[in-house]
Amino acid sequence: MNLREQMNIVIVGHVDHGKSTVIGRLFADTNSLPDGKLESIKEYCKKNSKPFEYAFLLDTLKDEQSQGITIDTARSFLKTKKRDYIIIDAPGHIEFLKNMVTGASRAEAALLVIDAKEGIKENSKRHGHIVSMLGVNQVVVLVNKMDLVDYDERVFQNIRNEFTEFLWKINIKPVNFIPISAFCGDNVAEKSYRASWYNGPTVLEQLDGFANKKETRELPLRMPVQDIYKFTAQGDDRRIVAGTILSGSIRVGDEVVFLPSQKRSVIDSIESFHTVPKDIAYADEAIGVTLQTQIYIRPGELMVKANEKHSLISSRFKANVFWVGQAPLIKNKVYKLKMGTTKIGVKLIEIVNIIDAAELHIDTYKGQVERHDVSECIFETTKPIAFDLISEIEGTGRFVIVDNYEISGGGIIMKNVTSGDNTLIDHIQDREFLWEKSFISSAQRNGAYGHKSKFIVITSGNEGNEHVIEKIGKELEEVLFRMNYKTYYLGISSILSGLMSQDSFNYEDREEHIRQIGELARILTDSGQIMITSVFNLDDDEAEKLKLLNQPHEIIIVNIGESPFSSFKAYASISSDVAVNTVCEMLREQEIILEYYL
Amino acid sequence: MDHLDKLEAQSVYILREAYREFKNICMLWSIGKDSTVLLWLARKAFFGHVPIPLVHIDTHYKIPEMIEYRDELALKWKLTMIYGENKQAIQEKNTFPEGKVDRITCCQSLKSEALKKTLSGEWNRYIMDLNTGKYIPDTNRERYTGVIVGVRADEEGSRSKERTFSPRDKENDWDVGDQPPEFWNQYKTDFAPGTHIRIHPLLDWTELNIWEYIDRENIPITSLYFDQGDGKRYRSLGCYPCTTPVESTSKNISEIIHELKSGKFAHIAERSGRAQDKDDGGGLETLRKGGYM
Numbered sequence: 001m002n003l004r005e006q007m008n009i010v011i012v013g014h015v016d017h018g019k020s021t022v023i024g025r026l027f028a029d030t031n032s033l034p035d036g037k038l039e040s041i042k043e044y045c046k047k048n049s050k051p052f053e054y055a056f057l058l059d060t061l062k063d064e065q066s067q068g069i070t071i072d073t074a075r076s077f078l079k080t081k082k083r084d085y086i087i088i089d090a091p092g093h094i095e096f097l098k099n100m101v102t103g104a105s106r107a108e109a110a111l112l113v114i115d116a117k118e119g120i121k122e123n124s125k126r127h128g129h130i131v132s133m134l135g136v137n138q139v140v141v142l143v144n145k146m147d148l149v150d151y152d153e154r155v156f157q158n159i160r161n162e163f164t165e166f167l168w169k170i171n172i173k174p175v176n177f178i179p180i181s182a183f184c185g186d187n188v189a190e191k192s193y194r195a196s197w198y199n200g201p202t203v204l205e206q207l208d209g210f211a212n213k214k215e216t217r218e219l220p221l222r223m224p225v226q227d228i229y230k231f232t233a234q235g236d237d238r239r240i241v242a243g244t245i246l247s248g249s250i251r252v253g254d255e256v257v258f259l260p261s262q263k264r265s266v267i268d269s270i271e272s273f274h275t276v277p278k279d280i281a282y283a284d285e286a287i288g289v290t291l292q293t294q295i296y297i298r299p300g301e302l303m304v305k306a307n308e309k310h311s312l313i314s315s316r317f318k319a320n321v322f323w324v325g326q327a328p329l330i331k332n333k334v335y336k337l338k339m340g341t342t343k344i345g346v347k348l349i350e351i352v353n354i355i356d357a358a359e360l361h362i363d364t365y366k367g368q369v370e371r372h373d374v375s376e377c378i379f380e381t382t383k384p385i386a387f388d389l390i391s392e393i394e395g396t397g398r399f400v401i402v403d404n405y406e407i408s409g410g411g412i413i414m415k416n417v418t419s420g421d422n423t424l425i426d427h428i429q430d431r432e433f434l435w436e437k438s439f440i441s442s443a444q445r446n447g448a449y450g451h452k453s454k455f456i457v458i459t460s461g462n463e464g465n466e467h468v469i470e471k472i473g474k475e476l477e478e479v480l481f482r483m484n485y486k487t488y489y490l491g492i493s494s495i496l497s498g499l500m501s502q503d504s505f506n507y508e509d510r511e512e513h514i515r516q517i518g519e520l521a522r523i524l525t526d527s528g529q530i531m532i533t534s535v536f537n538l539d540d541d542e543a544e545k546l547k548l549l550n551q552p553h554e555i556i557i558v559n560i561g562e563s564p565f566s567s568f569k570a571y572a573s574i575s576s577d578v579a580v581n582t583v584c585e586m587l588r589e590q591e592i593i594l595e596y597y598l
Numbered sequence: 599m600d601h602l603d604k605l606e607a608q609s610v611y612i613l614r615e616a617y618r619e620f621k622n623i624c625m626l627w628s629i630g631k632d633s634t635v636l637l638w639l640a641r642k643a644f645f646g647h648v649p650i651p652l653v654h655i656d657t658h659y660k661i662p663e664m665i666e667y668r669d670e671l672a673l674k675w676k677l678t679m680i681y682g683e684n685k686q687a688i689q690e691k692n693t694f695p696e697g698k699v700d701r702i703t704c705c706q707s708l709k710s711e712a713l714k715k716t717l718s719g720e721w722n723r724y725i726m727d728l729n730t731g732k733y734i735p736d737t738n739r740e741r742y743t744g745v746i747v748g749v750r751a752d753e754e755g756s757r758s759k760e761r762t763f764s765p766r767d768k769e770n771d772w773d774v775g776d777q778p779p780e781f782w783n784q785y786k787t788d789f790a791p792g793t794h795i796r797i798h799p800l801l802d803w804t805e806l807n808i809w810e811y812i813d814r815e816n817i818p819i820t821s822l823y824f825d826q827g828d829g830k831r832y833r834s835l836g837c838y839p840c841t842t843p844v845e846s847t848s849k850n851i852s853e854i855i856h857e858l859k860s861g862k863f864a865h866i867a868e869r870s871g872r873a874q875d876k877d878d879g880g881g882l883e884t885l886r887k888g889g890y891m
Contacts, residue, residue, distance in 0.1 A: 006601040074758040075751040077804055084601070086751075086802060098779035101759070105781045226614045231647040233676065240645055244611045244783075273646045273813060284599055286610035290643060299618060324779055338784050402780045405788040410781035585683075 005083035007212060012131060013113035014121035014243060015092035020111060020143040021182040023076065023089050024054025025204065029189035032078050035114055036188060054182065082208040088570060092123055097130075097372055098324040101410065104131050108174075109138035109210040111203070116155050116179070117148045120163055125359070128163075129374065132172045133322055135394055138210050139167070140176045142203060147181040154166045175209075176200060213580070216283040220308035221248030222388070222396045224340030225258070229288070240271050240288040243303065243341070245281060246395030250289065252279040255306035256323045258297045259386035261315045261539060262566030264306065265291040296463055296537060296564070299343040302386040302396065311386040311396060316417035318352065319498045322374050325408025329369035329377075329401070335408075339399035345382035346401065347423065352376040369409075378417055383541045389413055430520075430546055445528035449486050451524040451593045455555040456583065457546060458539040461564030467578070469534035469560055472579045477532050479548050485593060488524060490533040492519065514542050518549025525553035530592070540568040556590075558583055602811055606642065609799040611783065612762055613643040613746070616797045617650060619787040620744030624680070624717070626867035627652040629664040630835045631819050632800060633807055634671075638817045639799065650746065651678040651724075655716060657708040658688050659837035667820040672726050679726040680736055682716025684708050695839055709839075717742045717794075743789070746797045752804045753868060764796045765789055805868050806858045813851040825849050834868055842862070 011019045027033050045052045069243070078085040088107060090100040104110065110131045114124050131139060141163060149155045167174050178187055179195045180203060186192030189204045201209060226243040250256070254267045270281050271288040272363045281287045289303075304310050323329050329348055337346035354366050354375045369375045390397035390412040401409040444454050456471045456476070470491070477489035492513065517533055524531040538557070543565065547555050559570035560579055576583045587593045599607070626638065627633045639646050643837035685708045691697045693840060694704035715721035719739035727734050751758040761777050763785035778786040787793055792819060803811075812819055825831045830843040846863075848854045857863050 004601065006604070062854050074755070075802070077752050078757060084804075099777065102777075102780045212882070227618045229644060231649060232643065233647055236645075236647070238645070242614055242643075244607060271645055272643075282599075284604065284607055285612070286607040286643070336788070338787075398782060400784040402788050405786075407779050407781060407784060407786060410779075410784075589628050 004079075005212060006086065007083055007109070007207075007210060008086045008088060008107045009109050009111060009207065009210070010088040010090055010107035010131070010136070011113060011128040012090045012104060013092055013142075013487075014115070014118075014123040014127075015094075017092065017113045017118065017124070017184050018055075019092060019113050020055030020089055021053060021113070022142060022144065022203070023182070024056070024186060025182045026078060026087070028054060029185060030078065030080065030204065043142045056269040080204060080208055085207060090127075093128075093129075094123065094188065094372065097126075100127065100154040100261065101130060101134065101322070101324060104136060105134045105410070107131075107134075107136050108213050109140070109207075111137045111140050111142055113142045113144050114159055115164065116145050116159065117142050119159060120166070120341075121211045125164070125166055126372075128167055128172060130322060132170050133320060134373065134410070135390075135398075135412075139172055139174050140178065140203075140206050140480075141174050143177060143179045144182055146179045146186060146192075146195055147184045151179070151186075151192070152182075153179075153195075153197045156198075158194075176206060177395045178206060178593060179205060179360070199350050208556050216393075216395075217246040217249050219247035219283075219393055220310075220370050221244040221250055221256075221303070222311070222340075222393055223250065223287075223303040224342065224396070225297060225299050225303060226341045227299050228297070237455050238271065238290055239294070240290055241297070241303070242288040245283050246340070247283050248305070248308070249280060249282045250287075250303075250305070254301050257306050257310065258295075258301040258303055259311055260384050260541075261297060261301055263297055264294045265293045265295050268292045294463075296461055299345075300340075302340060302342075304386075311393075312416045313384050313386050314416050314418065315381045315384045315422060316349070317387065317413050318376065318378050318380060318415040318417055319399075319411040319413045320374060320376055321369065321409045321411035323369045323371060323409040325403050325406065325501050327399075327403060328371070329375075329403075329406075329409060331367075334382070335386075337379070338402060338404040338407075339385065339387060340396055342385055344385055347378055347380050347382075349423075350378040352378065359382045374584070376414070377411075379411075380423060385414055389415065424545065424548060428551060432552070442526075442528065444589050449528050451485050451530065453528045453553055453593070454587065454590075454592045455521040455525050455546075455550045455553060456530065456532045457538065457543075457555065457557045458532070458534040458560060458579070459536065459543075459557065459564055459570070460560040460562065461537055462561040465561055466536045469536060469574050472560065472576060473532045473534040475580050478582055479584060480530060480593070483593070485530055486528060487530040487532065490520060490524075490531060492517070492533070500566060514545055515549065518546045519557070521546065521550045522553065525550060532589075537564045540565050543568045543570075556583075556586065558586075602807065602814060605741050605803055605807060606639065606811070608802065609636075609639045610643040612785070612797065612799040613640055615785060616744055616746055616763075616799075617644070620795070622740050623744035623746065624651045624653045625746040626713075626748070627654050627668070628748070628835070629654065629660070629668050629820065630748075631808055631823060632750060632803075634817060634819055635803075635811055636746065636748040637671075637675075637677075638815060648675060648677055651680050651725075653716060653745075654679070654681045655709055655712050655777045656681045656683045657712070657837050658683065659693070659708070659839055661822060661832075661835065661841075662680075663820055663822055663837050664835060669731060671818065673728060673731055676728055677726075680716075680723050681733065682712055682721060684712040685721070687711075695792060697766045701840055704840075706808065706821070712785075717745060723735045741794070742796060743794045745794065748800045749798055750803050750805070750808075757801075760798055760801060761786070761788060762801055764798065765793050766796060767793050772789065806855065808856050809851060809858065813855065817825060823854070832849050833863070 013019055013025060041056045043051050074089045076087050078087050088103040090103040112128055114120055143156050143159050156179045171437040179198050182188055187196055187202045191202055223243045223245045225241055229240045229242055252267050253267060256267060268290045270278050302311055331348050334345045334347055337344050344420050354373050388396040397413045399411050400407045458473050460469050473489050477487050523530050537588040543557055556571045559573040560576050563573060627637060653673050675676055692699055716723055718741050723736035724733040725736040749757050761780055766772055822832045825847045829847055831846045831848060833844045848857050
């Protein structure tokens with residue numbers, strides 16, 4: 001079968017500069033409309049005593065037709081000799097900017113329409129800027145309504161010079177400028193004899209001149225883990241790691257690393273349904289893999305190849321964000337960040353500057369990012385995440401921010417920020433500063449109770465050990481209790497392991513619980529007790545957090561069976577049958593409990 | 599990758615996002631070619647399995663072959679097959695053309711209303727027992743918060759403005775003036791209690807893409823789409839009082855593809871045989887705002 005190329009094109013520009021008319025004309029002149037469509041719109045205009053406009057072909061919603069504006073992006077389908085196009089018509093009104101973003105972010109090239117008579121307007125520039133932020137690099141400027149300026153070449157050249165200068169500032173090199181009249185049909189599908197001084201391509205020729213998206217298979221592998229499937233129906237025992245490859249390629253036998261957990265394995269097979277079996281897959285394919293070893297990974301991790309350049313791992317980065325939220329982006333509020341298939345809490349730490357998208361003026365005095373602002377900001381995620389700089393790999397260098405259920409902003413990562421500071425350390429310093437000490441010292445308590453305080457965390461990376469570690473925690477509590485020690489087992493690990501399961505993806509609750517456990521441990525250890533808890537599949541970052549939160553008191557993290565950590569060293573790794581005795585032995589060695597009390 | 603591979607990969611990504619994000623999710627299966635392609639894409643996404651229940655709204659005016667075909671595939675592919683209906687309207691014959699209602703009202707009652715009450719769990723759902731092939735009342739009455747639908751942007755004006763993940767409020771209303779933004783591959787997967795999301799994995803597919811894909815993958819589709827010897831076939835399937843076959847002698851998929859590419863249908867809209875679209879100025883937009891797919 002002869003399959004054709006397909007390309008998405010977005011049309012942007014200031015309101016009333018004629019975007020929908022350009023598309024309507026393209027369709028009419030290429031004979032791409034269904035029979036009767038043109039006639040029925042003409043009929044509609046006559047009935048409602050409106051002059052016929054090509055824009056009505058696309059502004060199909062009743063509100064749009066009655067108000068004569070485009071509210072939402074419409075996709076329409078156009079064919080040329082070379083390929084098939086999805087033409088995305090973006091609204092020019094500032095209040096519909098989020099709809100314009102929606103249209104532009106899936107485009108490979110943009111047509112930016114400027115009214116020859118009105119000249120360059122605020123949204124001509126704003127759209128240019130946003131299109132470039134969204135990663136659309138091929139931009140052609142259509143200087144429309146040339147009929148209103150008598151096809152005067154000087155008008156065209158002035159716009160061309162002024163706008164080229166603007167585009168250069170935001171790093172766009174426009175592919176071309178075309179003088180057109182969509183209303184009269186000049187240089188859209190047909191060469192204009194009225195603008196005979198112009199020798200370049202028509203809009204239609206220009207479309208076919210756009211290049212398809214660069215293949216990204218030469219870049220290092222990036223595959224966000226979208227989900228982990230184990231469908232047992234009909235005896236299927238495959239455990240499949242599913243995801244779409246954003247860049248690079250993957251082959252059976254490749255060693256892979258999952259970030260940020262750093263867990264490693266080797267690709268055992270590449271899975272697909274109703275295809276010829278394959279042992280290699282490339283960027284843009286939605287695939288699944290099975291691994292040679294059963295490692296515990298979660299959706300949201302990023303699969304990379306061991307022998308290729310890895311992503312950065314950090315909780316701070318500098319990014320350019322474009323904000324479309326109803327409420328402004330403010331500091332000290334936890335938002336949800338979505339990148340690849342990761343979701344994580346994020347806070348705005350610092351506004352470096354706010355760029356007026358239309359005028360490129362820089363405003364450093366605003367304390368918040370308002371709707372339609374483009375801003376350079378520093379963010380901190382609640383845990384380290386894996387990402388790339390936008391200049392290196394696009395798919396893992398961009399993210400959205402969700403505020404109150406709504407996607408409220410999009411961002412691209414410009415720079416990794418390495419800094420020892422983080423807001424948790426600030427919080428603990430504040431907490432300790434404000435903590436009112438009582439008249440009884442820790443030493444007095446130790447003396448009275450006959451033991452020191454300690455926070456004991458039992459964890460495991462073995463699936464199936466969820467309940468084993470709970471049981472060990474409770475038995476340990478019982479043994480210590482019978483020896484007359486002040487001890488307490490905090491039994492909320494089952495909530496946590498529920499939050500960890502694959503059908504739940506609730507990072508917010510998990511983070512909140514870790515924090516609560518840490519804060520509770522700080523209180524109970526301060527009161528002189530031995531606090532015990534079990535947390536299944538604790539990761540490096542969570543272990544560090546518990547340690548920090550429990551300060552100034554001491555913590556022991558004990559691992560049963562397979563370690564869930566990548567670099568964090570558990571105090572001990574022991575097998576489950578001797579766990580209780582071993583921990584007691586450790587406590588004696590550290591002089592937390594004293595031998596003669598036995 | 600050719601463009602069918604790309605469309606397939608994108609739809610698979612969307613289906614997997616939907617399956618991960620929504621606990622109570624279902625997929626609407628109208629038995630037509632689009633939602634059958636969607637069903638096939640689910641098998642692609644989930645490696646041969648279909649872990650999402652399929653919901654069919656039975657108006658009891660469907661062309662009989664459609665129901666036979668539905669049940670046959672459900673058994674063969676071991677689907678969780680569910681149907682719902684507007685029992686009262688059907689029993690009281692508040693339908694077109696028997697009752698005193700027009701086409702739009704009939705659609706609103708037999709499809710939109712039935713769909714709304716089936717998704718919410720207020721009305722009975724019937725589930726196929728895969729051992730017997732018979733339908734029994736479904737004990738699960740939970741509201742579906744995610745509904746996967748096979749609409750395409752090229753079908754009709756209001757569908758061309760849809761989002762991939764499109765929120766609906768309690769009344770199933772669609773606020774076309776204020777839709778959420780979609781950046782790159784990030785969709786609206788967070789939603790306030792009481793609202794639900796419609797998911798549209800086929801938005802970027804055209805009618806031609808659908809047929810090319812059916813051809814490439816060899817997807818079984820109902821024979822109503824083919825000329826059975828009388829020079830007529832269905833191009834779009836619905837209820838028999840409101841769906842007329844088109845004059846066409848295409849007997850197989852490649853003849854249909856030829857007809858769409860260069861033949862007599864190259865310039866005729868697909869839904870031209872669907873009468874309810876024409877009843878008022880924006881018939882389908884009116885229907886869709888009230889929950890029609």
